[in-house]
Amino acid sequence: MRFNLGEALQRASRTDDAIEAYREALKLDAKLNVARVNLGKALAEKGLNGEAKETLREATRQKLGDTEAHYNLGVLLMRENDLDGAIAEYQRTLAAAPKHASAHNNMGVAFNEKGDPRKATDAFLKAIAADPKFAEAHFNLGLAYYQLGDFARATKAFEKAVVLEPQRSSGPYTQLGHLYLTQGKKKQAVEAFKTAIEKSAEDGKKTTEAYQGLARAWLSLGKADEAVATLKTAVGAFPKDASARAAYGEALRAKGDLDGAIAEYEEGVKLAPTPENRLALADVYAQKRVGAKAQPLYKALLDEDPTNRAAKLALADLLLAMGDYVAAEGLLKPKDGEEADTAALARLGIVHSRRGRPELAVSELEAVVAKDPAQLEARAELGFIYLRGGDGAKARKVLTSVLSVDPRHSLGLLYMGHTLYQQGNTKGAEKSFRNAVQADPNFAEPHNALGQLLEATKRIDEAKDAYKMAVQLQPDHPDARDALKRLTASAPKP
Template sequence: MSASLPKTTAHVVAEEFNRAIDSHQKGKLDRAKRGYKRVLQSAPNHASAIHLLGVLDLQRGNPEAAAALIEKAIGIDPNMAAAHYNLARCRKLLGQLQAALASADHCLSITPDDLDALLLKGNALNELERPEEAITTFSEVLELNPDLSPVRGARICLYLGQGRTNAAALDMAYIIENTDDPVSVLNSVAAKLLDQGDNENALKVLEKATDTDPSDKHTLSLIAGALIDLDRNTDALPIVKQLLDDDPDDVLAQLKMGFLLANLKRFKDALPILQGVLKHRPEDSALLLKLAYTHQSLEQFDEAIAYYEKLKILEPTEARTWSNLVGLYVGLEDYEKAIDEGMEALRINPNVEQSYLNLAVMFQRLGDFDKAADLYRRAVEVNPNYSTAGSNLAHLLLAHGKIEDGWDLYAHGFAAGLRLPLRQFNTDLWRGEDIADRTILAWKEQGIGDDVRFASCYPDLIQRAGHVIIETDARLVPLYQRSFPQASVRAQRTDPSLVPVGPPDFSTHTPAGQLPTIFRRSLDAFPAEDGYLKPDPERVAYWREKVEAAGEGIRVGLAWRSMHQNVSRNRTYTELEDWARLIATPGITAINLQYDDPSDEVRAFAEKTGLTLHIMDGIDLKDDLDDAAALSKACDLVISAGTSVADMAAAVGTPAMFYGENRHPMQLGTDHFPWYPSARFIGIGPKQPVSEIVDIITSDVQAFAARYLDGEFK
């Protein structure tokens, strides 16, 4: 206040100011504002009145106007600690964290023990990701008031983020010993960690909460949510079941059950639960997205599209909805709609990596290599850790003959969850160094067909290593033992309940799919002959006798689909009836190699067409792979969709014709599979009906059969 004012005026101003403060404290903000302005009419440089006018603006949600007034007040009286604190509040609300820190420090330079200023400073430091300074500041707060549980909770989060688990444990112990409801406090800390995406540390806090009260429903619900977010759905399942047993009407528990079942790919079980929850939460975006995904996975595409369209209305700025529709329409081969949705996704938000990926998949399907590669690279630019894009780019490069570049990116498949299982060992991964005096473990990854294909590299590995241990599917062990007698072959050990005893019997390891990245970096690195797998010669002779007894001419093994089917895969599979013209051809005897027990299908086919596909008795084509290999070898020719049947036939040296998606990565830019010199691959182009492929194969085999009947091969 100006010292030059007459005493009587000063007295009037003081009374007016006190009345304004009284109104302010009673929440009568308009009256307070009028009072402060009357003060300023008499005393224009009344710093406190200007400051409190700014506080009124701050209370009414206008921090920008408030900051201007408070800065003016500080210019008149720079020693007003409260003004510096309130300016810090304004600046923090405006996102000016560095300026907020400076104002808080000004306040603390005047009143070092100002609890509110210390707390604001600690929170600002936390938001600025300066954890050590934030911990120091929160510690100062707790020295002044050790029972401020939210501050102790914030310090726990920071300690855990720094890996200081012992310090965090001490704070949690203090909460348990000194608060009336420690479980609620710990739950709040865990919830904050969950909001930050730190599920692992949230579980550490929740473990302390369950130690205090094992039956607290909120704690159990938070644990289940954290486990689901960590994709530990099987661990979450019994907890959610317990919550629903205690309260079947718990909508949040129902939601968690629906989510985890969908994550476990139990879509038929998840769907009715999610639909039931929708009645209570009709505008829950996460629920609608999961319902769309579930319907899409069940190939109920109209329902999935309906949910995506609803999401567009609810969240018009969420690009992932449009991006997901790209993937759906690509699967349906509706590329025009896929492009429209993809372009809209990028317009809404050009920083969503999945949008680039889904469009890349579409252009790859359409055969536009350059555009697909560019989009995959854009996805990685947006998110360098987006391994799915890296893996897809690897496959694209391989498919177009960029072999070295493709193999160099191939390891992304593990992080993307596309190369499974990812096994961990306490030994180094082999990267091609000299291992002439070492033992290496080569372990199976992906499916049977992949493993059979990668096994073509085992002779190279055996030459390089002191000793090789091969772990593969138990069904392949006899075949591999016979084929690679210099190696030790055993069944894969992927059961997590099996605990190794003693040191490993190998000093380095490699997934089987990594071997071609070392041994097959160019086309001339592939062997000129196949037949590297050696079926039991006695069983080959046995089955040769059986297939010869089945009929005259050439004996053609036939498989027309995989066990694993979906809309995208099915376009490259056939039906048994598609092969009727081939089976009816004189000079051809068709032998079943379809391994998913097609007996009913074969019977119906025979009744409808009068044709016979011979099913060999006494063989389990799915589980007895050693015998299946012998039967494949006993055939003169094998025709198959792109399944393990084709790989097995080619690997044992039987001429094979197989078909699948055009530009398969394992073609490595050629028109064939370099892995199998005696095999022929027929690619199915975009929008090309598979019937055209059937006609090509049928005509070629018929011509071969005619030459056989003419005695050309006798």
């Protein structure tokens, strides 16, 4: 009676009273092992893990092969991250009850935590064989297959979990969304993530993962507005989640709202000042050409970790954009015994080009482009060197190849404009310069080049506007600044 009362109290969430009832039952009958097992479970519910563990160990001693005692002890050990101890207890459970589905399932979870998805897969399959309607085991099997890179089987497992628990399970829908994205099924991914968000309100497992997945799915479909709206909702629901802030910032950046992106990245850094978050903030500052804020962030990251390649290359790009070629060269030049990678050599070749060393730049950039054609900046710079050397046809061929890969490559568009202008195609040059301005509104040089073209074609007012914008973006731009002074001084007096 005491034991039955304890069970009733535990079901009613009156755990303290249930513990007392189980203790009383054991005083009356010390061999009532089922009361000891339930007492251990109730103590674990209260967070009294030490006493719970000892109680369950006593239960295994009192009755060898007690499946529930071993199983619950395994659950407790797994909570404490004692994976080997948990696996041993699940094995003892299964020795006594080979079709204990939950023990097979939990054993699989433990193997997954240990980084062995193959053993985990075997355990989940045994759990499903013991209970084909065990939705959690199907879900966990999907995770294991996903880790093994078997996306087809993973998809089937998650879809089965959804069929078995359509009303309350958000997890499988989230994982399905990720899988659909991996497989290029973008529209299915959108629907899966939407459903995950809806279900998460019901199952109490609301996280930003589904929101971020939905945003990525929208971006993959080219729908930046929908991605931004999704992440705005996520940030509203989870204002202290740094990953949601970072994802929102990324979406705003993709949409071209750099000020909005900076605000989100700054909040994300306050919440979690990880190297990744600080690098993302520095990158968007650099994209906006706010070197005074980007440069200290990059330098701090490199002070902390001199091997941070992403920060090093990004700082080099910033220095190149600022025209500080000496500092960029010092950063990129390999130290004694150090071998520069292709990305660093590409930037070093650009430095040599802009410092008037074409004999060095050509050989370096040609070697980089031959080894890694994806280095578009290097290819664009090489095309411009060919142009300066008088080979306009070769320059145009190289720059056309850059723009065929990325039609919005701002440097490629700028250099193509110069090439077309030199070949007498003023209309095409103007279009290329304007496209460069649209591709990167914060890049001063295309505005200056456009100003030069407009001035040469006697469109003085338009030229002044272009020079003004170049100076606004880069106050120390000597050519634009001098041209603006010259045109302002020569303007007729009213």
